[in-house]
Amino acid sequence: MKKLFIMRIVSLVVLVSILSCKKQYPTAYETPPGIERKIRFQLYTNQDFSGNTSIINFSLFIKNGNTNLFDSALAVMKIKDIPDAAHKIVIEKTVTTNGNSDLAAGFRYEIQDVGNSWYIDTSKAGNPFKIIDYAFQ
Numbered sequence: 001m002k003k004l005f006i007m008r009i010v011s012l013v014v015l016v017s018i019l020s021c022k023k024q025y026p027t028a029y030e031t032p033p034g035i036e037r038k039i040r041f042q043l044y045t046n047q048d049f050s051g052n053t054s055i056i057n058f059s060l061f062i063k064n065g066n067t068n069l070f071d072s073a074l075a076v077m078k079i080k081d082i083p084d085a086a087h088k089i090v091i092e093k094t095v096t097t098n099g100n101s102d103l104a105a106g107f108r109y110e111i112q113d114v115g116n117s118w119y120i121d122t123s124k125a126g127n128p129f130k131i132i133d134y135a136f137q
Contacts, residue, residue, distance in 0.1 A: 002079035004048070006067045006131075007026060033123050034096035034097065034098065034099075035096065035097055035098065035128070036094050036095070036096055036128070037094070037095055037096075037099070037123065037127070037128055037129070037130075038092060038093070038094045038128065038129045038130075039062055039070075039092070039093050039094075039103070039105045039123065039129075039131075039132060040090065040091070040092045040129070040130070040131045040132065041060050041089075041090070041091045041105075041107070041128050041132045041134075042088045042089070042090050042131060042132065042134065043058065043082070043088060043089040043090075043107065043132045043136065044072075044082065044083050044084060044085045044087070044089065044134075044135055044136070045082045045083070045084065045135060045136040045137065046084070046085060046135050047136075047137055049079045049080045049082060049104075050080050051080065052079040052080050052116065053078050053079070053080060053112050054078065054079050054080070054112060054113070055076060055077075055078060055079075055111070055112040056076070056077060056078070056079050056109055056110070056111050056112070057073065057074075057076050057109060057110045057112075058073070058074040058077075058107055058108070058109045059071065059072060059073040059074065059107070059108045060072050060074070060093070060105075060106075060107060061104075061105065061106060061108065061110070062093065062095055062103055062104070062108075063103065063104045063105070064097055064101055064103055064104075065101065069095045069097070069103070070092070070093050070095055072093075074089070076123075078101070079111070082136050084104055084134070086117040089112075099125065099126055100120050100126075101125050102123065102124055102125050102127055103122070103123040104120055104121075104122055105120070105121055105122075105123060105130065105132050106118060106119045106120035106121055106132055106134070107119045107132070107134050109136075119132075119134045120124065
């Protein structure tokens with residue numbers, strides 16, 4: 001009787017051990033949940049360009065490493081038409097990322113017959129909201 005009782009206990013322990021040691025492997029179809037991150041672009045100038053009629057092309061971008069998450073051109077304008085700080089051009093864009101990496105975001109611009117330049121800022125990993133404030137000079 002005692003021997004039967006010990007055999008049942010050992011069997012139960014072995015069974016519980018086998019069932020509890022089951023490892024779960026991720027499937028190829030599982031993706032990590034996305035985290036929404038919002039970037040607010042603000043474009044303006046603090047200088048008086050009222051006499052400058054040169055054409056300027058602005059574009060906005062958000063990158064995650066070498067991956068472009070957002071790239072969009074603004075309407076072509078004259079430099080004199082860049083608004084002052086009280087009338088900023090404000091654009092908000094939400095992108096979904098894994099949240100574990102920094103984002104680079106900013107402005108690229110080209111002045112016709114002059115050249116091009118850019119303004120880049122960083123949104124640190126885990127930061128859900130970033131303002132890219134650019135005063136064109």
